[in-house]
Structure formats: C-alpha cells, structure tokens
Amino acid sequence: MSRLRDLGGPLPRSFYARPVLTVARDCIGKLLVHVTDDGVAAGRIVEAEAYRGPFDRAAHSYLGRRTARTEVMFGPPGHAYVFFVYGMHWNFNLVTGKSGEPHAVLIRALEPVTGLDLMSVRRGISPERPELTNGPGKLCQALGISRREYGADLCQGRLFLADGERRRVARSPRVGIDYAGAWAAKPWRFFESGNKYVSRFPPPRQKRDPART
C-alpha cells in the first residue's frame, strides 16, 4: 500500500498559470507533498499569501528586482521560490501567473496529514503540537524544504501540490510586512477559518479605536 499514491498526483501547470490572488485562494485545502529519502511528509495548506511584483512593495520582485535570488519568479509558473530569512528560516513559495510576471504565493501554514513522525523528528517537538507546521519557517523545517528545493518544478518531481479537501476560506492583510506602506493593508492573505494550524488566529485586525466603545 503506497501512502504516496493515496495522496494523488501533482496538480497540472494550469493551476499555477492563473492570477496570483486566485491561486493563493485556491491553495487553501490543497495538499503540499514532499518525498525525500527519509520518507513522505504532507499537509493541507491552511494559510497562504499573494505577492504581486513589481508594483507590490512587499514583494521581493518589487520594481522588477531581478537577482539570483528572485530569478525563478521571472520564469514559468509551477516552480518553487525558496528563500532564507532572519538568518535561520526557509520560506516556500509557488511561482504563479505568466512567464516574466514575478508573482508568487507564500505558503504560511499546513495541517499535517502524512509523515507526522518524520515532521516531529525534523522539528524536534511532539507530533501533536500545532507548532509542528503553523508558520512558514516551521513548515519548511517539517517538510525538509531548503535551498535544494529552489527552482524545483512542482509539476514533475518530489515536491508538489495535490488535490485536497477545501473548507471555509477567509482573508486578511498579510503578516510581517509593516514596512510596505499602503501595500501592507491589502487583504492578500487567505486562510481556513477556525483551523488551529493557522499561524495567527484570530487573524490580524485593525487596532480598536480607544475612543469607541
């Protein structure tokens, strides 16, 4: 019995070759699967954000910035944009839209489905804890995603999205981009309502006005 077969095959490139906000919303509920020599690890995507360069100031491709790091975002859709932040964490993105359009979807949280023990070993915590995969850096560690997966083709290979159960989707502003001015307020974050693996719940809200009651 192949657990991997039960997860289904990779989504086609047409899934990624659509507007970035559409892909970000449709990601919620899909499975993210990574097959390695250590085994299979997979989870349902429960949180994702759209980054829409070159105009989006929060995007690494802002102003068309094209470097060794951002290069894959300028290529065809359905590839992995993996980058390193804060000196110790990897983040995983899907390249979307058309070739030459540097758009990407950041996967921010998963609900573990397969390979809980493997994720637990990689994370160094118990498999029941929501901290296993409730953040972009955490899910990369749990699934074993790092530099090696940069540019990987998600339509053929060991790292891919597969179909999954879709539930209620909500949206909010994105997380951790306060520097991006007006772009920081755009509701380009999508998440599954009530799922305990969402990285910040309740989601970020406007501060309540103390003058109001």
Added chain:
DNA sequence: GAATAGATTGTCT
C-alpha cells in the same frame, strides 16, 4: 495573554 528581544546569515547597498 501581550510585548519584547535575541538568534544568525544570505542578499543587497
């Protein structure tokens, strides 16, 4: 529960 600071390094100015 909320707020804060420290960790630690690839990438760009």
Added chain:
DNA sequence: GACAATCTATTCT
C-alpha cells in the same frame, strides 16, 4: 554594514 515575507524564550501584566 544594514536588514529581513521568522521563531523562540523571557518578561511583563
């Protein structure tokens, strides 16, 4: 040399 699409531990309240 500065900073970052984060995580964790610690220190408040």
